[in-house]
Amino acid sequence: MPTFLSLLVFLQEHAASAGAAAEGAKGGLLSPHGGLMFWTLLIFLILFFVLSKFAFKPITAAVAARERALEDAIAAAKADRDEAARLLAEHRAAIESARGEAQKMIAEGRAVGEKMRSDMIEETRAQQQDMLERARREIEGEKNRAIAELRREAVDLAIAGASKVIEANLDDASNRNIVEKFLSSIPTATAAR
Numbered sequence: 001m002p003t004f005l006s007l008l009v010f011l012q013e014h015a016a017s018a019g020a021a022a023e024g025a026k027g028g029l030l031s032p033h034g035g036l037m038f039w040t041l042l043i044f045l046i047l048f049f050v051l052s053k054f055a056f057k058p059i060t061a062a063v064a065a066r067e068r069a070l071e072d073a074i075a076a077a078k079a080d081r082d083e084a085a086r087l088l089a090e091h092r093a094a095i096e097s098a099r100g101e102a103q104k105m106i107a108e109g110r111a112v113g114e115k116m117r118s119d120m121i122e123e124t125r126a127q128q129q130d131m132l133e134r135a136r137r138e139i140e141g142e143k144n145r146a147i148a149e150l151r152r153e154a155v156d157l158a159i160a161g162a163s164k165v166i167e168a169n170l171d172d173a174s175n176r177n178i179v180e181k182f183l184s185s186i187p188t189a190t191a192a193r
Contacts, residue, residue, distance in 0.1 A: 011043050 163182065 008043060008047065011039060 163178070
């Protein structure tokens with residue numbers, strides 16, 4: 001290949017020198033020179049043949065490969081974009097599902113809390129009723145004990161009053177005897193209480 005290039009360079013130089021000689025003889029830059037045109041055309045054809053034989057095929061193959069690579073990259077990017085859109089739609093659906101599940105859990109939590117609250121209120125009311133009933137029974141018991149105590153004291157007072165009335169009606173010997181009996185009974189009555 002280097003020899004071919006050197007041959008081309010030689011031919012071009014030779015054509016240029018021949019053209020310069022012809023130009024000097026005829027004298028114009030724009031005037032056509034047959035020899036220069038012949039060598040330029042010959043060099044162009046040889047260079048075109050060599051390039052078509054060795055360079056155009058690899059260049060077109062490289063361009064085609066690059067074009068295929070770009071098309072594959074575009075297709076892959078489109079597939080990736082479609083996959084990303086699908087994943088995004090799935091994630092959005094999952095987020096909506098999670099949001100709905102959270103709302104459901106919140107509603108269930110509120111319902112459970114409301115039920116617990118009503119259960120606690122009912123339990124508190126039941127305890128309150130039990131306490132009121134117990135207090136009523138205790139009050140009723142205390143009232144009955146107080147009434148019994150008042151009756152005992154009323155009976156004791158009535159007996160004491162009756163004994164005073166009876167004592168006044170009895171004679172001295174009988175009175176003395178009753179007082180002694182009464183006095184002897186007082187410590188036992190006090191001890192009994």
